[in-house]
Amino acid sequence: MAEETLVVLKRREMSEPWSFQTFVDSGGYQAIRKAVTEMTPEEVIKLVQDSGLRGRGGAGMGTGLKWSLIPKDSPKARYVVCNGDEGEPGAFHDRELMETDPHALIEGMLCAAYAIGARHCFIYCRGEFILARDRLAKAIQEAYDNNYLGENIMGTTFSCDMVLHRGAGAYICGEETALLESLEGYRGMPRPRPPFPVTEGLYASPTVVNNVQSLQAAGQVILNGAEWYRRWGTEKSPGTLVCSVSGAVNNPRNVEVPLGTSVADVLELCGGVDDRGLKAFAPGGWSTPMLPPDKLDATMDYEGMVAAGSVLGASSIIAVPNDMCIVRAVWRGSKFYSHESCGKCTPCREGTYWVERILEDIEHGRADERDLERLEAVNNGMSGFKSLCALAEFAAGPVGSSIVHFREEYEEHIRLKACPHQMQAVAS
């Protein structure tokens, strides 16, 4: 039986873990103290690189590697930006991390700022996260009051300011360049890359954009060392991972496990699959290709999920119950993507619009065989990395994978000219 391994969630069971007192009493702000007083910025970057910590935002880029890409010779200011705009359907771990341990995020960002030579940090917090916003705001104030932010932190020459910014409710602002546009006050729309944010990010200056969990983990890595962190996980995906689990399980929640833990074990930690039974699961949020139950032994790490035919994404498992109409589920998902597409580039703007309409027709019994072909063609057409950002890929993931694994169910809708699940509901 798998067990939880609490690293970034280690304060979850403490009393008022979000308070400054709890944080410092449990070893808080020791990482930044160590970094600033005992290490050079280069040593900090090397340590994080050695730990093998990879970004938890979805792309899995080495966190230390990203920090090392900040140009050393740029005369411009550098910035650290925390991507707290968690919007992936099925993901809710960054929210818990910000709500329970806001000071750990501040500390992680300070470490990043020290490593890259930034004077200013920004937290872009999803607008709907009211509690996280309140606790972060309070924590930032406490950090200023106790000289962990501001001028000459802890009496050293290191100074750093932090700004908390609330998003305005757009999924696309979780995409780092759209986030930066939004932070600058413009419409949240992705920028062409290159240039990447590490060279031209916020205000066209070198910027590190890291996920909440990556920054919190980095703080622990700096305090405890690379080898300590490598005790968990796999060779290529070291450390622990917080997984959000929702859907057909008895105890939906966030669990922290070593990378490489199987999906089955993660579901087991959530009380196992509930009475409805498991039809399929999306391993990294709804945007990642769904897998059938025979892939339950796939492991929650970057390589394992690719081998199983999906991606780790936001490490958020959505367990689809057996009695759910897959067409209806995918159609409802497609409405989300079409609504959240920013509209900047063609494949996503028009593709999500078209896919949503075909799915609606299939679910409502208005489609024929050609529509299924068309759905596949349009879904393939809009994806394949033709867009400016990954939203079109995300939108295409559930559609394409559901057709692969549940083609009969689509065909049944077309044959019956109705949704079989709806018919059953009416009949019973």
Add this chain to the structure above:
Amino acid sequence: MTDVKATPERSGGAKDTVTITVDGKQIEAKPGELLIQAAEEGGVYIPRFCWHKRMDPVGACRMCLVDVEGSPPIPGTQSRRPQTACTTVVREGMVVHTQFTSDEANEAQKTILELLLINHPLDCPICDRGGECPLQDQTQDYGPAESRYTQQKRRYVKPVPISPLINLDRERCILCYRCTRFCEELSGDVLISTMQRGPEAFIFPFYKDPETNGHDAAVRGPLSGDINETFDSYFSGNTVQICPVGALTSTGYRFKARPWDMQNTESVCNLCASGCSIYAGVRVQDGNVARINAATNEDTNEEWLCDKGRYGNEYISSSERITQPWLRRDDALVPITWDEAFRELADKLAPVLAGDSDAGMIVGGHLCDEDYYAAQKFARVVLRTNNIDFRTEPGPSADAVVAPGVTYDDVLGSDLVVVVGTDLREELPLLFLRMRIAASKRGLPIALVHPRAVSLSEHAQLHVRALPGAVPQEITQALRGKERPIVLLGSRACSSEAVAAWNATGARIAWLPRRAGVTGALASGAHPDLLPGWRRITDDGDAADIANAWHVPVPAKAGLDVPGMLAAASSDLGVLWLVGADLSDVPGGNEALDKARYVVVQDVQNCSAVDHADLILPAATFVERDGTLTDWEGRRQQVNAAVDPPGSARADYAILAEAARRLGRPIGCRTHVQVKDELDGLLDGRTSIGAATQRAPEPPRNSDGLRLLTYRLLYDDGARLRASEGIRELTPRPFAEINTADAERLHVTDGANVKIASARGSITVSAKVTDKIAEGVVFVPWSQWGVGGHQLVSWDDQNPTLVVEAVS
């Protein structure tokens, strides 16, 4: 292949080109260049909608997807991720496969087109853009033959007039953001933007109530009534020209013609001295100029045009055109033939030709070089007088003339451009646009001397709010040590003192005439003290040159300038001949014409001078004749006839040449080539008139009391502009800008009426209380809807002291 040779670039020093391979073809590109442009220059055209070479890449339409070797793979396939050529920077050795050689690229582009078309209404048969539409053309070349889309298309109210000049059809829009980027990056008039998001996104001016969107499920979106601020930009028409579909259309051109029915003639705009190249599009069926578009000219307007140039030419086909000669008989105008007109002229000019009487000629500001040359030759050879002048607005005296020589490139490449006494956006919009782009994109250093916060102010490093005539020390200091300093003097900042003082700074100086023909008028000698080829009449050698060329002595008696002729019109001048000169808002103009002994009006359309005319001669507009126009830089460009003149109208030079022949004193000048050759011979490399005599700068004016500042806005009362309805709608009402502190002292409130009086006259206009204008100065536009600064100035004083009082 193993036959690899070291390229000379590699063995040499730093490389200034990179070699890429596109579809198997080696192309030399500039380092840092974008693939789409490098490929195009190398002969491979990659289709595009959003990319425009004069704007930053945005990567939005995805039409330019190509296959670049070395790009990351698409998992689970043999393919690479396609790349947008508009955002990909070339690198040495890059190998690219476009739609011509790569199935993946071809398929990707086809997909993009299919997606772009699902919500496009395909109303090409009734779309202005049909026939010259990039969406049509590229669909034909690279798109799918059939659509697989069967659902309902997006619907919007269409079209929505977003200004009196521009209509917006959101159904046709493919969201390439060319229009919004033009406004943000180039013109700076951020008046349209993207509203909503995703498939709901549309371009629109800022509107009052976002909730109006989606009220009707079938037809959505806000209407023109919801618009907060209309798309009122002097450069709005450019968005129509660069729109890759028919989403933005020009009100004046809608449904007028199809592109394949039009003959485009390249010419030069004559509505200001910017020297913009244009295409006059003539619908062959009816011979009307259906539209004016910008032509590409890298030296002057790049590919832009202001709305005055684009939409301000409706007078050409208006019913107000004069199409035959008219004669006043018994207080009524009666139509006559040209033959009768010339006989009437011979009759009235007989005493002048006999030397018993004098005559004068006032020429307007928008004629071609040939007209000015013919007019001054007519005055000097036929009428034997130097009474010829173009300066119906303040213009330079002979010793204040700055011969042209500074170019757009000089200005844009300068390390400090000082702009004195001109609001460029109002006076030379294209020079403004190009300077604004250079300032915002790469920090062109600009310093301003102007009492108002003008459109260039936000880009100026230094702004001294002084009246024209001042030579502020801050500026002369800033000019010190600069390598390529330029001083641009506004049309009203042309006193010999100012010219001399700015000359003394060592900067290259240029005088910026507002009107299109003025540089040509100066070069041709349509000035009482100047002769063709920048010669001075007071210089014996200069006068002898001309006498030798003409075989006629140059009249010795000093000529009258415009105010002189206006004053003499009722006495010494037996005949006053106006060639394209509208005197309606010239100080003393109407009064002088009223009392004049005999007035000949040679013009293209009815104007106030016609009411005073004894003889009217119909002239051709610039699209109806050939010739040359010299812009503010001194660049002489070809004007080409696109249509025939209406009725029996003729080019100005030809009227004068024929009149001279009939009067027995021929001046040649029968064809535009003949005039041009003659003028060329006299110009022959002469662009210098010698430095203006150096005098002490004018002492700063006493700032007691209020002084007037007045100049023309781009949309004013110009006779020709009145025919353009859309521009008329956008023409501001008269107003007076008064500084906040002055207003407080005078108890004037914003929006209230004020009476403004000078020694010459008084007007009552609405007050704008603002800090945009310097303290002690009141700005009143020259002439708006019949009212303006022209009623307050006198010929000697362009900045008179004022008495301002609130009107209850």
